[in-house]
Amino acid sequence: MNNNALIPTIGVVTSIRRDTPDVKTFTVVRADTGTGVCFKHMPGQCAMLSIPGVGEAMFSITSSPTCTDHMEFSIKKCGCLTSWLHQMDVGQQVTVRGPYGNGFPVTTELKGKDLVFIAGGIGLAPLRSVIEYMLANRADYGHIDIVYGSRSKEDLVDIDIIRDVWMKAPDVDVHLTIDRPQDDWDGHVGFVPAYVTELGFDPNKTVLVCGPPIMIKFTLQSLGELGFEKTQVYTTMELRMKCGVGKCGRCNIGTKYVCKDGPVFRFDQLDELPDEY
Amino acid sequence: MQAVAEKVIARAKELLASGEVQRVLGWEKGEFDYERTPALFEQGNIDKLVYDKFCAANLSKKLVEVSKLEGKTLALIKPCDSLSLNQLLCEHRVKRENIYVLGVGCKGMEGKDGLCMKCEFCKGKNFAISDEVIDDESCREVPQSDRFAAVRELEEKTPEERYAFWRSELSKCIRCNACRNVCPACTCIKCVFDNPDSGVAAKANVDTFEENQFHIIRAFHVAGRCTDCGECSRVCPQGIPLHLLNRKFIKDMDTLYGDYQAGEDAEARHPLINFTKADAEPSVVLNRGE
Amino acid sequence: MLKLKTANADALYSRISDSAKLYLPVKRAGQVNYDLWESGCEVTLGEMTVKSPKDLFFPQSEDLMAFRVSGKSIEIENPELPTEPFVLFGVRACDARSFDVLDRVFLSDPVDSYYEARRNCGTVVSLGCLEPLRETCFCSVFGIDLAEPEGDVQAWVLGDEMYLSAKTEKGEKLLAAVKDLCEETDGAPLAAAKDEARAKMAKNPLADLDLTGFDGEHMMEKFNAPEWKDLYQACLGCGTCTFVCPTCQCYDIRDFDTGHGIQRYRCWDSCMYSDFTMMAAGTNRKTQMERFRQRFMHKLVYFPANNEGMYSCVGCGRCVSKCPMHLHIAKVIRTLGGKKQ
Numbered sequence: 001m002n003n004n005a006l007i008p009t010i011g012v013v014t015s016i017r018r019d020t021p022d023v024k025t026f027t028v029v030r031a032d033t034g035t036g037v038c039f040k041h042m043p044g045q046c047a048m049l050s051i052p053g054v055g056e057a058m059f060s061i062t063s064s065p066t067c068t069d070h071m072e073f074s075i076k077k078c079g080c081l082t083s084w085l086h087q088m089d090v091g092q093q094v095t096v097r098g099p100y101g102n103g104f105p106v107t108t109e110l111k112g113k114d115l116v117f118i119a120g121g122i123g124l125a126p127l128r129s130v131i132e133y134m135l136a137n138r139a140d141y142g143h144i145d146i147v148y149g150s151r152s153k154e155d156l157v158d159i160d161i162i163r164d165v166w167m168k169a170p171d172v173d174v175h176l177t178i179d180r181p182q183d184d185w186d187g188h189v190g191f192v193p194a195y196v197t198e199l200g201f202d203p204n205k206t207v208l209v210c211g212p213p214i215m216i217k218f219t220l221q222s223l224g225e226l227g228f229e230k231t232q233v234y235t236t237m238e239l240r241m242k243c244g245v246g247k248c249g250r251c252n253i254g255t256k257y258v259c260k261d262g263p264v265f266r267f268d269q270l271d272e273l274p275d276e277y
Numbered sequence: 278m279q280a281v282a283e284k285v286i287a288r289a290k291e292l293l294a295s296g297e298v299q300r301v302l303g304w305e306k307g308e309f310d311y312e313r314t315p316a317l318f319e320q321g322n323i324d325k326l327v328y329d330k331f332c333a334a335n336l337s338k339k340l341v342e343v344s345k346l347e348g349k350t351l352a353l354i355k356p357c358d359s360l361s362l363n364q365l366l367c368e369h370r371v372k373r374e375n376i377y378v379l380g381v382g383c384k385g386m387e388g389k390d391g392l393c394m395k396c397e398f399c400k401g402k403n404f405a406i407s408d409e410v411i412d413d414e415s416c417r418e419v420p421q422s423d424r425f426a427a428v429r430e431l432e433e434k435t436p437e438e439r440y441a442f443w444r445s446e447l448s449k450c451i452r453c454n455a456c457r458n459v460c461p462a463c464t465c466i467k468c469v470f471d472n473p474d475s476g477v478a479a480k481a482n483v484d485t486f487e488e489n490q491f492h493i494i495r496a497f498h499v500a501g502r503c504t505d506c507g508e509c510s511r512v513c514p515q516g517i518p519l520h521l522l523n524r525k526f527i528k529d530m531d532t533l534y535g536d537y538q539a540g541e542d543a544e545a546r547h548p549l550i551n552f553t554k555a556d557a558e559p560s561v562v563l564n565r566g567e
Numbered sequence: 568m569l570k571l572k573t574a575n576a577d578a579l580y581s582r583i584s585d586s587a588k589l590y591l592p593v594k595r596a597g598q599v600n601y602d603l604w605e606s607g608c609e610v611t612l613g614e615m616t617v618k619s620p621k622d623l624f625f626p627q628s629e630d631l632m633a634f635r636v637s638g639k640s641i642e643i644e645n646p647e648l649p650t651e652p653f654v655l656f657g658v659r660a661c662d663a664r665s666f667d668v669l670d671r672v673f674l675s676d677p678v679d680s681y682y683e684a685r686r687n688c689g690t691v692v693s694l695g696c697l698e699p700l701r702e703t704c705f706c707s708v709f710g711i712d713l714a715e716p717e718g719d720v721q722a723w724v725l726g727d728e729m730y731l732s733a734k735t736e737k738g739e740k741l742l743a744a745v746k747d748l749c750e751e752t753d754g755a756p757l758a759a760a761k762d763e764a765r766a767k768m769a770k771n772p773l774a775d776l777d778l779t780g781f782d783g784e785h786m787m788e789k790f791n792a793p794e795w796k797d798l799y800q801a802c803l804g805c806g807t808c809t810f811v812c813p814t815c816q817c818y819d820i821r822d823f824d825t826g827h828g829i830q831r832y833r834c835w836d837s838c839m840y841s842d843f844t845m846m847a848a849g850t851n852r853k854t855q856m857e858r859f860r861q862r863f864m865h866k867l868v869y870f871p872a873n874n875e876g877m878y879s880c881v882g883c884g885r886c887v888s889k890c891p892m893h894l895h896i897a898k899v900i901r902t903l904g905g906k907k908q
């Protein structure tokens with residue numbers, strides 16, 4: 001391990017799972033030992049992944065810290081680097097550096113709480129790390145609700161894990177929804193914010209939300225109507241990042257650097273920042 | 278100049294008050310005596326409009342954006358700026374129906390250090406385009422100067438000397454892009470230097486090759502369309518005589534294809550995209566390069 | 568304190584160059600910038616350099632590491648960090664303060680190894696101003712004493728004499744090597760000259776700028792000020808202000824295919840550029856107004872809020888004299904700051 005923050009370690013991709021038409025989940029292990037994580041992290045923290053010559057970008061670490069033999073990244077294909085990642089094969093080496101950011105306060109503020117996770121589309125990626133961490137430390141947390149929606153049933157990320165593990169876990173309720181009706185779908189249909197209103201959660205719970213900005217905006221409204229305070233709702237942000245260590249300047253919002261002071265913020269904290277995210 | 282300036286301000290206010298135009302594109306004062314900043318004026322702030330010997334900034338490029346606004350904009354356009362504006366109109370970059378061109382007489386503009394370079398080589402006091410002109414006799418005198426003298430001096434150098442000259446000048450470049458961003462001929466929606474896939478970074482040089490190429494490529498891109506407005510050299514923080522690159526192209530085009538002033542005629546095709554029987558044969562062009 | 572005749576300055580530069588690379592303001596092709604001293608070069612201490620000396624610690628373009636890529640495998644070649652000592656001579660008080668600002672960024676956890684290495688290699692000889700260099704100087708607004716610059720060695724040029732005084736161990740080492748070229752002095756004539764300089768600075772046109780309200784408490788008020796809409800209007804979106812600024816430190820990281828491998832380098836970047844915050848999903852600062860505001864909010868509000876009130880502007884006035892449209896920080900402070908009586 002060197003102490004130069006910008007120099008990455010090498011990881012190797014050991015498996016690639018296609019979750020949806022535009023999301024793949026990559027399993028990465030250390031290249032030198034062929035096993036294990038590149039570094040330890042906490043739920044909600046991020047890593048800079050890169051293919052030299054293509055680019056480097058920040059991704060949330062999808063796997064839980066309790067998974068110590070590999071790291072996972074669920075990545076949606078949307079730009080230059082992600083397109084490259086989507087066309088690569090198993091055995092490809094990538095550079096990894098991190099962990100970056102604060103992560104969700106799983107050992108402090110969230111401990112002992114009843115929790116509601118609300119995710120849309122690829123927004124489940126950073127929350128999966130938290131959910132799996134909590135399931136592994138089940139006694140430390142109260143009841144867990146998971147509301148997850150996508151455009152269609154094909155666009156639900158991690159659906160096998162959701163069905164086979166989360167739905168069977170003790171004291172966990174999973175509420176799936178898709179935007180429009182589909183022939184072989186007998187679950188809920190409708191947008192996430194409306195579904196949240198319909199489900200009507202007890203406003204003493206704590207909420208973790210991640211998804212497209214428009215979903216977050218309306219979900220916040222729904223939560224407000226249900227009686228939730230902004231101090232009970234957490235989210236994680238995505239901005240352009242280059243250094244990951246609060247120096248290159250581009251993820252600066254007000255007095256915060258999202259890569260370092262975030263990416264996890266409570267909504268009352270966001271209210272104190274300029275509206276530029 | 279004082280008299281012209283007063284008339285210009287009065288006329289701008291009049292057209293704004295009558296509703297003929299919805300806003301005025303002109304200049305306002307800055308912190309120091311010689312600072313003039315392009316600005317938009319409406320009823321509320323029209324008293325800040327100034328026109329005097331420090332209004333060097335060419336407003337024509339700003340019209341690309343401003344002419345998209347609703348309603349008509351009155352633009353204060355000096356004779357040399359009118360060439361840039363006409364060229365932009367020729368390229369359909371400015372919506373003609375949304376602007377009212379008030380040609381304003383000019384006796385040469387000054388900056389902090391005296392007369393602007395572009396004014397030492399004034400290209401004339403005619404307006405290539407205007408809806409109305411305010412000037413007087415004193416604004417029609419054209420200083421005598423030879424704008425190609427410096428180009429000839431460079432041509433007379435040996436290739437090694439010329440290379441040394443441009444290396445010493447271009448190596449000062451800090452890649453701030455001010456020359457490109459101010460240039461009325463640089464109106465590409467996405468500049469090649471801003472395209473991450475182009476392989477050339479717009480912000481820094483990996484090597485001296487890029488340092489040289491940025492300016493040379495830019496000069497090529499504006500050749501035939503550059504009116505020689507001199508804004509590139511005026512804004513360069515390192516005082517690089519960028520206009521000399523453009524003038525070299527202009528001089529060559531004049532030599533090979535006959536005298537041509539970009540922006541003079543909004544209908545014209547410039548020599549590099551036009552063909553006439555009088556064009557120089559390729560062999561002549563080749564000889565010129567030796 | 569030591570002194571020598573300015574006529575003998577070349578001997579001083581030459582001696583310093585014997586043991587370290589010497590960078591100082593040199594005029595080349597009509598412009599003054601920090602450059603390597605060579606015998607016969609046109610040293611120009613009396614003018615403000617176009618670029619600030621931050622280049623020496625944080626170069627405009629700098630290799631971070633290289634990669635060898637073959638097939639699916641990647642190998643990292645770690646960079647060799649600079650170890651060669653150098654001397655930075657003639658740094659004005661404003662620029663000397665800018666190193667404190669940069670230190671806050673690059674030496675805070677996690678430390679930037681590249682910057683740290685250069686900082687350790689460098690010895691700073693600052694040059695006190697015995698009058699404001701230009702009418703655009705306003706360092707006093709940020710509590711900087713133009714006549715007493717920070718640095719390893721302080722220097723002053725008064726009349727035909729140069730005074731040198733070591734302030735740190737590094738500085739003492741440097742002066743020990745040039746001692747025989749100089750004579751000892753108590754520096755008595757300097758005191759009056761310094762007072763005179765301060766008095767002149769107080770009368771400089773921008774010395775009355777008032778920073779009232781530029782702090783964390785007024786962040787949202789400043790951010791939402793309606794004046795931004797007018798202030799930014801003529802902004803070209805170029806990087807002149809950023810690249811001549813001694814404290815702007817935003818950077819980009821890019822990869823360059825050398826044909827033999829991938830060179831990862833960083834280069835100065837500007838929040839004024841439209842691609843600064845651009846990502847595949849779009850940008851969070853869509854208009855030039857937002858980008859313009861970010862630059863000044865960062866210098867005058869966000870940075871001091873995070874750094875015990877230290878502004879990330881040092882009043883060097885470079886952007887004031889170089890902005891093609893005269894939309895500089897002085898105008899912003901004048902418009903949004905307090906109104907000093």
